[in-house]
Amino acid sequence: MVALKDSVSGDRLAMLDSRRSFMRAVAGMGGALAAEWAPKMLAQTPQPMPSPNAPANQNVPAGMDGPDIIKPNKAAVNPLNQEQIAAKVQQLYKLASELKEQVEHTDLKSTFPLEFVKKAQQAEKLAKQIKDMAKG
Secondary structure (H helix, E strand, O other): OHHHHHHHHHHHHHHHHHHHHHHHHHHHHHHHHHHHHHHHHHHOOOOOOOOOOOOOOOOOOOOOOOOOOOOOOHHHOOHHHHHHHHHHHHHHHHHHHHHHHHHHHOOOOOOOOHHHHHHHHHHHHHHHHHHHHHHO
16 A cells, blocks of 8 residues: 555646646746747837828928918008098097096096996997997
């Protein structure tokens, strides 16, 4: 029985040695593959995809890639529009002068007269019309 026990132990030792040598071989191959692939993987950096809105030529400033921008001819401003703007500015000046006189003659510690508020709103509306006309 002792001889049978020794032969079983020897088989186990042989099996353990063969497993160890197999694991060493697998670990060695894995290390070799990692050593070969690692520099290649680290050297490759992912490249971002170009934007579909990016200019075709990277040396051209932004906005200069498309068709030329047509600038309005400032000399061709409508003279009728200029006259209307000048008339509205004159009206605004008159309203502002009237408001100034009312402020000088009114006690502002009390409530504002309704006429004063209406003239201020009128002046505000006229100023907005002038601004809109000047924009074109």
